[in-house]
Amino acid sequence: MNQMLDQDSVSVTRRVLDALRLDPVLLSLLVILALFGSMVLYSASGSDQAVVLRQLTRILVAVLLLIAVANIPVRMLRKISIWLYLAGVGLLIAVMFFGEVGKGAQRWLDLGIIRFQPSEILKLAVPMIVAAYLAPRVLPVGFKELVVSSVLVLIPVVLIARQPDLGTAILVGSAGFFVLFLAGVRWRIIISLGVIFSAMAPLLWKFALHEYQRKRIVTLLDPESDPLGSGYHIIQSKIAIGSGGVYGKGWLNGTQSQLDFIPERSTDFIFSVFGEEFGFFGSVVLILIYLAIIFRGLYIAAHSDENFGRLLAGALSLTFFVYLFVNTGMVAGMLPVVGVPLPLISYGGTSMVTLMMGFGLIMSIRSAKRFLV
């Protein structure tokens, strides 16, 4: 009797989720991560309930948007890609002229009610348009397709890098690149591009990077060279993580984090708070949760029954990985400081919404074919 009821309630949940076209596995992983993130944020913000409340509101809004996106049929997604892309690029150009300057870079567009960064749209629109373009064509991609796709990716990337917002440019660029990679760009092209890029690195260093960006890279290689500026951040972040040890100092007990030693500790550097308070053990668990999310995305991609879904779901999952890798690498002092948040945990609304909408796309792709699991 009891078991019957249990089974019944399980199947009710399943039916609701199915009706909403949501993936139970992915959704529960995402919600667990976001709620867990709010806990870390509570500590990082110096036990500020208002901050956590705002973050919870954002999670709620983002999940609602996820559900909305998940209910757009894939056919429709393919059709709107081009318009979304054009709108995104148009807004980027608008930002160049009318944008607001925040923290030295021109990224924000003020629409009266809301202020937002058009570059966020392109985190979704770029993989969508490239996937929509390549899906009906013969794979592996030929030369003409490669050129067209590259142009589609490079236009917004250059515009964003000029704002300057290197972090977002990397994310948008890799999203587009991953679609191409999955669509089977030949290895010799990938390798020769890699060689050309490395050969051009000194030129890029000299002309494409801003002074502050060069400084960050130098600082990474030798934090002592700038102990009063960003080198200080890296030194302090490493001390925080390192002093966490195996099990960490415990939630709300991180001395580095609670005193004012870690910069941006509720946004880009929140992982150092996490590392200090939850230790190596906590870090392994956290990274496994992320890995599970990524693998679920890749699984959905592999089981989609047409190319658009395969390419898009795969590229979005891979981009999610880039977020994670760039952020943790930066905080652990392996990569230069670029503004990439720890996905779903860092404080801030824009990236939370974009990421959740991305997972909405993945779920829409999943529902196009009825999965058993």
Place this chain on the structure above:
Amino acid sequence: MSKREQLKDDYLENRLIRRRLILAAFFIVLMLGIVLGRLYVLQIVEYEHFSTLSDSNRIRIKALPPTRGLIFDRHGVVMANNLPTYRLEIVREQVEDLESTLQQLRQYVEYSEQDLKRFKQSSKRRRPFESIPLRLNLNDEEVARLAVNLHQFEGVEINARLTRNYPQGEHAVHALGYVGRIDERDLSEVDEVDYAGSTHIGKLGLEKFYEHELHGTVGVQQVEVNANGRTLRVLSEAPPIQGNNLHLTIDSRLQRVAEEAFADRNGAAVAIDPTNGEILALVSMPIFNPNLFVNGISFDNYNALRDSPSRPLFNRALSGQYPPGSTTKPFFGLAGLETRVNLVDSETYCIGYYRLPNEERRYRDWKKEGHGHMDLNGAITQSCDVYFYDLAYRLGIDRMSAFMEQFGFGIKTGVDSTGERNGLLPSREWKRRAEGMPWFPGETLITGIGQGALLVTPLQLANSTAAFAQKGTRYQPRLVKSVEKIPGYNRIDIASRVAGRYEIQKQENWEHVHNAMVNVVHGLRGTAYRISQGIQYKAAGKTGTAQVFEVAQDEEYDEEDVAEKLRDHALFVSYAPAEDPKIAVAVIVENGGHGSSVAAPIARRIMDAYLLEQS
């Protein structure tokens, strides 16, 4: 080619994408493995190291402020240096109860609300273990009183720091500018890291313009401290590097002579070496003591300076814009000859006023009864307005403004200081843009005698005069002769730069105007004849009077009747020796009446001091 024609094969394509997805999955595992490996190193292998750093209340990094570069005049006289002064500083982390400490300190030393506000502001930016100044510039008595009682206050220190000092006091203040306490706005303009230890920054003038040279490079000290924050030992130190020294073009002796020549009048004077653009003296009167600003000026002192009707804080030499009046006549005269609108011996008959054809309005000459027959030489020597009304009418505004622009009117000179203004060179295009109105012929006439919309800064006027003396070669004026790089003490000369060059069509044209200007000073009928008494060199000059107050058509200007504030400005431009000019001077005396009586003697005094009294 065969491949292109292939039909889409979903099975093959699916296999391709899956292969790539699996590859990507391996790659992700590998990369996250590297991240975990890194965390393993940090959190487990090096745990002891980081834990010690974190627990033992860690290593602290102290910023060591650099010493600001010195400023010398052209002969090595010190214009700005640094003196040790005592400051009351607080290390917040070591203070139990900040509020009560601040209260108790009041028993021994006074500090204002402003001091307190500034202290709180910098508290927000600085880390808790850095010492933050509460009061600067303690006097001996305050130091003594505090030193005796310091043991009661944990975390309160008296530190000696070098502070900017201007040994010349108020002299040359408008040339030098001054430094003041850094505020939020200053920090947004510089690299905050470089200023981590600094409390002062250039606020105005040279001190601001050459901030990047003068400031120097911040030093860093890594120290190990105990739990109470006491320094145990210095782990490493990169000493600060002193800012570069500046050697000015200003001659401080000449500067003082010029300032004294003004007595209690307001105005400005600029002396330039026409052969290279070096500014020898830059005077704006009245002057004030910049040392007041260094450690935060008191409200009373500041209000007194700000509200004074003579506006001592206003740098007239660079920011003051005045109608140049008749000092423009040599330029327009040259324009007339060069465009062949007038010939050297063309004459105009002056009846005391001028009328445009078909217009009632009378444009008056300053001499009511008229000058009679006037050629160019006479018109400049005696400053006949009617001659220049007529010339302006025939030149037209387009040719006039095009010509004047070549001598630097209406454009910034590009001097190496702050606050320089454009002046204003009117043109048809300007009027349409600024007022949305067409140009009226009457305005051409008024411009022809340097009135109306035409405005110059004293620096601009001096530089244009220097350009005239150089037969059209105009240098970019500058205050700094060389920068002395520290370390090494190499003096790097700043090269003089030609800002513009007007090619004179006919040498005689220039000479004719030049001779007329010599006549202004040395000729019996010259308007500045008075200053030629006992003069030991030949000078060329031109007087000017700028209207502040417009006299109605049927009224007459009477100096006695008009309040001093509305009296005309007196101007004089000059260069000497006439045969080989070494100095060009522009003098403006506000509300001084006629150029000949007050402005010219000041110019003479400056030229005498420079040409005759060189040590």
